[in-house]
Amino acid sequence: MTLNPRLRQFLQAVASMFVLLAAWQIASFFFPYYLFPPVQDIVVRTVRILVNWPELKQVLETAMRIFIGLAGAFLLGSLLAIPIGRYPKLESYITPFLVFLQGIPALSWVIIAIIWFHGTEFRIAFIMIITTLPAFTFQVLDSYRSMSKDLFEMTMSFRPSAWTLFRVLIVPTILPGILTAWKINLGNAARVVVVAELVGATGGVGYELLRQQQLFDMAGALAWTIQLVLFVLVVQQVIVWVENWLLRYRPVSERAA
């Protein structure tokens, strides 16, 4: 019997997770509780966070910070990328600046933000935006540059206004790149938000992780980490669905799995 490729992929993923969990469980028999707590304890803590509103609120707070950061970086990145795409001379001025930003570690931005700004939310938004801005800009710029010259000429032959050109040609052209950028930056943002919250916040998953470290509670640390992983997986799946719907014009073989 031949399995559906998607079902087979899913079963393979389940199998590898099962092996990881089994190895962890075995380790919990031989190592102290604070190093390897049993799997069931981690699961219980994970579920408890999900059903306990004050704790779930912390997860949602982090999710909101990720969204705000990504949305801000996406908007700013697009505002930078489209003029650079239209006027290539701008690139020589803006790209070195973005490359420089890209080289600064997230932790350095946390320190800078703490020194520069007062409000916690503003600090975190700043860190999220500044760390994901270069990647968004470059990805949107790449998509813009991949715009077909043929389609541009064809559209121009109807003499569209700048807004109509943007709507009928530029947006659909850069859309696949935007969706990919969101998928990639989501993972980056989830890592950065934890660092930002760990050092500069009084709530959210990063702050809770700091508390678990102070309590030496491995089950709690893992349970909070899993919240973030689950959040990233769920949002990525939502993006894949949106992508498959928006890019439904593509042949089935070219769609995201």
Added chain:
Amino acid sequence: MADPLIRFREVTKEFSRPDGVGTFTAVDRLSFAIEKGEIVAVLGKTGCGKSTMFNLLAGLIEPTSGKVDVAGHDPFSEFNAFRGKMGIVFQNDRLMPWRTALDNVVLGLEILDAKRAEAEIVARRWLARLGLSGNENDYPHALSGGMRQRVSIARAFAVEPDILLCDEPFSSLDEMTARDLRAEFVRLVKQAGKTAVFITHHINEAMDVGDRIMVFHRPARIAYEARMDAASREGSGRQAIQDEILKVLSLETGEGMPAAPVV
């Protein structure tokens, strides 16, 4: 006699060389006139400047010197004066892959701010005229090359342009499909009383489509011109023009001239 609809007066177009040193002339003091309702086939070897002339006519590039006049306007400096006045059929179909066949035909009308419902009615009618009823909701990847080119013809006609510009529109199709579309194209242009400039590098195609043929030598200048009437489309009249075109083309060095099989 009325003024011609299209007039090139001593038009020259120079481009910078790719290495940035000096310029090369793609169109050299080109002059011609096209009357309303005429179909003019422009013939020439690859690289002779046909497409540059096409882009000048479409207003997509500016002449270095001389004047391009279309219905009393400059298509480059008065770009927006030609909204809905020109329809272009390109060498490849240039369909937007994210739009269905219907939406691709609607595109021009949408840009011209037509109401969606009205635009759809017009687009459906053109698709039906070109034998694509039932394919309205298909995306381009699901259509054959011939069907895609039909959609692009429908897109050009749907805006009811006064002038149709065609840049080797059937060159990527097999001969049978190209022949059918060619005949359909001429019928539609004549029926609607449009003016058309049809660029090709196939001698027989130029003779089948054009009321007049202009043969270009590099850099784009007219080396030979022939009017096609009923007598010159068939038999010895056709043969004589064909021989003359071949002779003119052979006088120019450069890439070979692919002649479509006589059908």
